[in-house]
Amino acid sequence: MSTQKYIFPPAPPVSLPITNTDARFPVRRIYCVGRNYAAHAIEMGHDPEQEPPFFFQKPADTILQPHQDFLYPSQSADVHFELEQVIALSTGGQNIPIETALDHIFAYGVGLDMTRRDLQAAAKAKGRPWSTGKGFDHSAPMSALCPVAQIGHPTSGAVTLKVNGEVRQNGDLAQMLWKPQEIITHLSQLFTLFPGDLIMTGTPAGVGAIERGDLMEGQIAGITDIRVAVV
Numbered sequence: 624m625s626t627q628k629y630i631f632p633p634a635p636p637v638s639l640p641i642t643n644t645d646a647r648f649p650v651r652r653i654y655c656v657g658r659n660y661a662a663h664a665i666e667m668g669h670d671p672e673q674e675p676p677f678f679f680q681k682p683a684d685t686i687l688q689p690h691q692d693f694l695y696p697s698q699s700a701d702v703h704f705e706l707e708q709v710i711a712l713s714t715g716g717q718n719i720p721i722e723t724a725l726d727h728i729f730a731y732g733v734g735l736d737m738t739r740r741d742l743q744a745a746a747k748a749k750g751r752p753w754s755t756g757k758g759f760d761h762s763a764p765m766s767a768l769c770p771v772a773q774i775g776h777p778t779s780g781a782v783t784l785k786v787n788g789e790v791r792q793n794g795d796l797a798q799m800l801w802k803p804q805e806i807i808t809h810l811s812q813l814f815t816l817f818p819g820d821l822i823m824t825g826t827p828a829g830v831g832a833i834e835r836g837d838l839m840e841g842q843i844a845g846i847t848d849i850r851v852a853v854v
Contacts, residue, residue, distance in 0.1 A: 634684070636649050636650075637649070637650040637683040637684050637686055638650060639686065639688070639689075639711075639732070639765055639767065639768050640688075640689065640767040640768070641730065641767060641768050641769075641770060642767050642768065642769050642770070642773065642847070643773065648711055648729070648730065648768050648819070649819045650683045650686060650819055650821055651683065651817050651818070651819030651820050652680060652683060652817075652819075652820050652821070653680060653681040653682070653683055653685070653686070653763060653820075653821045653822075653823065654678050654679075654680055654810060654814070654820065654821070654822045654823070655678060655679050655680065655681060655707075655736060655757070655822075655823040655825075656676050656677075656678060656801065656806055656822065656823065656824050656825045657676070657677045657678065657679060657825065658674075658677075658800075658825065659676065659799050659800050659801055659806075659824055659825025659826075660794060660798050660799060660800065660825055660826060660827045660828065661798070661800060675809065676800075676801045676805075676806060676809055676810075678810060678813065679753055679757060680758070681736075681757060681758045681762060681763050681823075682758055685758060685759065685760060685761060685762045685763045686763045686764075686765050687761040687762075687763060687764035687765065687851070688765070689765065689766055689767055689849070690850070691761075691764075691851075692851070692852045692853070692854045693735075693737065693761060693764055693839075693851050693852065693853050693854065694760075694761055694854055695833075695834075695835050695853055695854065696737075696739060696759050696760065696761075696762075698739070698742065698755075699739035699740075699741055699742055700741060701739070701740045701741040701832055702737060702738065702739055702740065702832060702833055703737070703738045703740045703830050703831060703832055703833070704735055704737060704784060704786070704791070704792075704830060704831065704833055704839055705735065705736040705737070705738060705826035705830050706733070706734075706735055706782060706783075706784040706792050706826055706827075706841040706843075706849075707733070707734050707735070707736055707823045707824055707825060707826050708731060708732075708733065708734075708777075708782070708796060708799075708803075708823075708824045708843055708846065709731060709732040709733060709734040709765065709766075709768075709821055709822070709823055709824070710728055710731060710803055710806070710807070710821065710822040710824060711728065711729050711730040711731070711732060711768050711820075711821055712727050712728060712729060712807075712816055712817070712818060712819070712820045712821075712822070713727065713728070713729030713730075713818050714726070714727045714818055715727060715811070715815065715816030715817040715818060715820060716811060716815065716816060717811055717812075717815050717816075718811055718812055719807055719808050719811040719816070720808065721804050721805060721808045724803070724804035724805075724807040724808050724811075725776055725803065725804050725807075727807060727816070728771055728776070728803065728807075729768075729770060729771060730768035730769055730770045730771060731768070731769055731771070731774065731776075731777065731843075731846050732765055732766045732767065732768040732769060732846065732847065733765075733766040733841055733842070733843050733846055733847055733848060733849045734763055734764060734765045734766065734821075734823050734849070735763070735764040735765075735839065735841065735849065735851065736757070736762070736763065736823055736826060737759075737761070737762040737763070737764065738756055738757055738762070738830075739755065739756045739757075739759060740756065740832070741756075742755045742756040743755075743756025743757065744756075763823070764849060764851045765849070766846075766847045766848065766849040767847065769846055769847050774845060774846060776803070777796055777843075777844075777845040777846060778796060778797060778802070779795055779796050779797040779845075780795065780796045780797075780843055780844035780845040780846065781793070781794075781795055781842070781843070781844040782794040782795060782796060782826075782827050782841075782842075782843050782844075783841065783842050783843075783844075784829070784839060784840070784841040784842075785839070785840045785841075786831075786833060786837050786838070786839055786840075787837055787838055788838075788840075791829050791830075791831055792826070792827050792828070792829035792830065792841075793827070793829065794826075794827025794828065794829075795827075796843065796845075798827060799824060799825060800825075801824075801825075803822075803824065806822060806824060807822070810822065833853050834853065835853055835854060836853065836854075837852075837853040838850070838851075838852050838853070839851045839852075839853065
């Protein structure tokens with residue numbers, strides 16, 4: 624038994640449920656890929672052909688567990704949804720070859736990269752980090768994770784988000800500019816990846832604002848779905 628003493632109790636570990644088991648996936652870091660769908664890059668005012676993938680992070684404790692409500696955050700009047708495929712790694716490393724990159728994936732899931740768009744835009748205008756726009760409390764609603772052993776590695780499938788029953792995002796995994804194996808390889812050249820890392824792989828076009836009282840219902844065909852009420 625550990626005899627380590629702390630000045631206050633450490634925070635409990637962050638984890639996600641795994642389908643068809645009572646085991647849970649311990650989360651280490653959340654990496655996010657920016658502008659990984661051409662149409663979304665264009666709607667945000669960027670040329671998708673000009674840059675390699677870039678990344679930002681959300682703290683692990685921004686995860687909102689399945690079936691929990693999303694509390695509309697303070698200091699913003701323009702909060703947007705971004706539905707994304709989530710990659711969950713069970714092994715990691717540095718400079719991972721693209722030929723073996725998929726071997727590091729334990730499971731896939733569905734997540735929402737919730738964004739205080741007004742704060743993000745203000746940070747962009749001043750060349751500042753996006754943390755206040757992207758890394759706020761509960762900004763990463765997640766589904767349960769679906770192991771590769773059960774669903775394989777989906778390369779296509781509709782990415783759909785409805786708000787109050789109206790389709791707002793409608794893309795396909797096949798439209799990703801950078802595929803999961805390419806993302807892992809590139810990311811592992813910048814960071815040492817570890818078991819427990821999550822990667823949010825970018826969102827298709829159609830992002831938009833939500834309000835209190837809205838219901839977001841997202842689905843990625845071949846993976847799973849997510850349902851989040853805004854309160």
